Structures are given as C-alpha cells and as structure tokens.
Amino acid sequence: MSAPTRPEARRPRRRAPLWTPGGIPAPGQLLEWRDGRHFDRWQDLPSVLCEQPTPMRSHYGEPVHKICAEEWISANPKQSRLGRFASDTQPKRPRATDDHA
C-alpha cells in the first residue's frame, strides 16, 4: 500500500470545555474563578500567555494565570467573545447563609 500512515491527521479541533463556563467578562473586568478545578495542585505548567509556570487552568484546561487571561481579554476584546476565557457560572444562591438581619 502506498498510502502513508497518517494517524488522525484531520482530527477536528473541537474545543470542549472541561466543565461549563459561565459569562465572559467585559474587557477590564475580572474573571470569577472560584471553582477548585481552575487550580491544578499537581503541577505548574507554563502559562500560554506569559510562559511563567502557573497552577491555574482555564475552562479548557489551558494553563494560564488569571491575571494574564484578564489582560488577554482586555487586549483582545473581539476574540474574547468567543469564550476562550470565561468566568465560572454564578451559583444561584449558595444556600442561605445566615440571611436574617
């Protein structure tokens, strides 16, 4: 056979978030990253934006400092709308914590 072995060369680059992202902050706004899944306690990896090691991960598993992601959003307002970096979903109401006055 003359066909070169090419394993999955045309694999579609599907970007599925590791878990459901919430809203995308407007440029200049801060990301809400409270979910523990943003923090990889096992290893630091180079931030995709500044290449300094970070334990932080985006919803897509990209190693990135939160501050870097926020700066990226400010620098790339248009692209940011595609949802590369998003805040966590807002919990509806975190189970009435002593709400009585």
Ligand SMILES: [Zn+2]
């Ligand atoms: Zn960084």
